[in-house]
Amino acid sequence: MEEPQRARRPGGRGARVGAAVHQAVTELISERGYGTFSVGDVAARAGVADSSVYRRWGSLEALLADVMLTYLNARSPMPDTGSVAGDLRAYAAAVAREITGPDGLALLRLAVALSTTGEQGLQARDALRDERTRQLQVMLDRATERDEDAPDALGVLDHVLAPMYIRVLFGIGPLTPEYVDGLVDRLLSAL
Amino acid sequence: MEEPQRARRPGGRGARVGAAVHQAVTELISERGYGTFSVGDVAARAGVADSSVYRRWGSLEALLADVMLTYLNARSPMPDTGSVAGDLRAYAAAVAREITGPDGLALLRLAVALSTTGEQGLQARDALRDERTRQLQVMLDRATERDEDAPDALGVLDHVLAPMYIRVLFGIGPLTPEYVDGLVDRLLSAL
Numbered sequence: 001m002e003e004p005q006r007a008r009r010p011g012g013r014g015a016r017v018g019a020a021v022h023q024a025v026t027e028l029i030s031e032r033g034y035g036t037f038s039v040g041d042v043a044a045r046a047g048v049a050d051s052s053v054y055r056r057w058g059s060l061e062a063l064l065a066d067v068m069l070t071y072l073n074a075r076s077p078m079p080d081t082g083s084v085a086g087d088l089r090a091y092a093a094a095v096a097r098e099i100t101g102p103d104g105l106a107l108l109r110l111a112v113a114l115s116t117t118g119e120q121g122l123q124a125r126d127a128l129r130d131e132r133t134r135q136l137q138v139m140l141d142r143a144t145e146r147d148e149d150a151p152d153a154l155g156v157l158d159h160v161l162a163p164m165y166i167r168v169l170f171g172i173g174p175l176t177p178e179y180v181d182g183l184v185d186r187l188l189s190a191l
Numbered sequence: 192m193e194e195p196q197r198a199r200r201p202g203g204r205g206a207r208v209g210a211a212v213h214q215a216v217t218e219l220i221s222e223r224g225y226g227t228f229s230v231g232d233v234a235a236r237a238g239v240a241d242s243s244v245y246r247r248w249g250s251l252e253a254l255l256a257d258v259m260l261t262y263l264n265a266r267s268p269m270p271d272t273g274s275v276a277g278d279l280r281a282y283a284a285a286v287a288r289e290i291t292g293p294d295g296l297a298l299l300r301l302a303v304a305l306s307t308t309g310e311q312g313l314q315a316r317d318a319l320r321d322e323r324t325r326q327l328q329v330m331l332d333r334a335t336e337r338d339e340d341a342p343d344a345l346g347v348l349d350h351v352l353a354p355m356y357i358r359v360l361f362g363i364g365p366l367t368p369e370y371v372d373g374l375v376d377r378l379l380s381a382l
Contacts, residue, residue: 033226033307035224105303105306105307108299108303108360109303109307111360111361112296112299112300112303112360115296115360115362116224116296116300122362125361125362126362129361129362129363154363157354157357157358157361157363158350158353158354158357158358158374159349159350159354161357162349162353162354162356162357162358163348163349163350163353165353165357166348166349166352166353166356166357167348167349167353169299169302169303169306170302170316170320170348171306171313171316171317171320172320172345172348183349186381190377190381
């Protein structure tokens with residue numbers, strides 16, 4: 001029996017099932033929105049058994065969070081430029097580009113959906129947040145290892161990511177490079 | 192013919208209709224959520240004609256934003272303590288109390304809903320944002336008139352409100368008084 005979310009050998013049956021299920025989720029979110037489909041709907045569209053989805057992901061909420069995590073990791077990977085200023089500027093620029101794109105509210109929409117659907121939703125939201133925070137912390141730890149002063153991950157969330165997300169959500173734009181770099185510089189100068 | 196959103200004499204028919212419609216909206220959001228009810232549903236529950244709702248608010252989206260504005264104005268009015276630090280600390284504390292309460296995500300849920308339902312949704316979101324920003328600016332202008340250094344409204348949004356909202360949305364808590372005051376102090380010390 002497979003454990004949930006264990007990485008698989010590329011090209012195997014697990015990878016094919018994963019890709020089909022992720023694709024089905026992406027389509028259903030785009031066509032109908034959160035809260036309108038079940039594990040059964042996902043499984044039917046992906047051509048797999050419901051039990052395969054439950055065995056691998058555990059819940060619809062965990063599956064939704066996994067799809068978002070895969071998406072974020074592909075679109076906004078943590079950079080490694082050699083300096084904390086360079087890393088944070090590159091990361092902030094990638095996030096700004098992403099959230100001002102066609103479905104820039106995707107992460108906020110998911111977080112709202114997961115926050116309002118009970119315990120499994122909250123667990124899935126927390127797992128997604130913890131994994132992205134962990135990745136961010138690895139990036140910041142590299143700076144510390146280079147003897148650079150670095151903010152902590154919550155500081156980046158509070159003063160770089162949160163302002164950009166809230167501005168997009170409330171239609172305050174555009175997120176110019178000057179504005180985005182300014183958020184990073186302001187955080188670094190407060191260290 | 193009445194103009195939309197014109198203030199009414201307390202206790203008149205306009206006030207009674209307004210209260211009944213607001214109550215109906217609040218109930219429908221709580222029972223069913225955004226995107227699940229129409230102006231007709233609201234009017235039926237409030238015991239008024241659809242045309243009364245359209246004449247006064249113009250659209251369902253504008254009505255939803257008006258209900259939220261009324262709620263925010265009642266729950267998080269702009270304080271007037273005599274100093275910009277006092278005002279910002281009191282305001283931030285009120286927002287923190289509100290968004291860590293039973294439906295703390297109410298504003299974010301509405302903003303997501305309005306942002307994803309077309310042009311009327313975006314207009315209603317912008318009107319709500321502009322009115323709260325205007326109130327905040329009035330508070331900050333009082334500080335300037337007292338010859339205090341004051342941040343601009345966007346600075347408050349970026350570095351005091353946004354971090355609190357995003358922390359609540361992603362389940363990073365609690366928003367302690369030390370944390371909330373610290374956001375205000377950090378903003379003021381950067382002036």
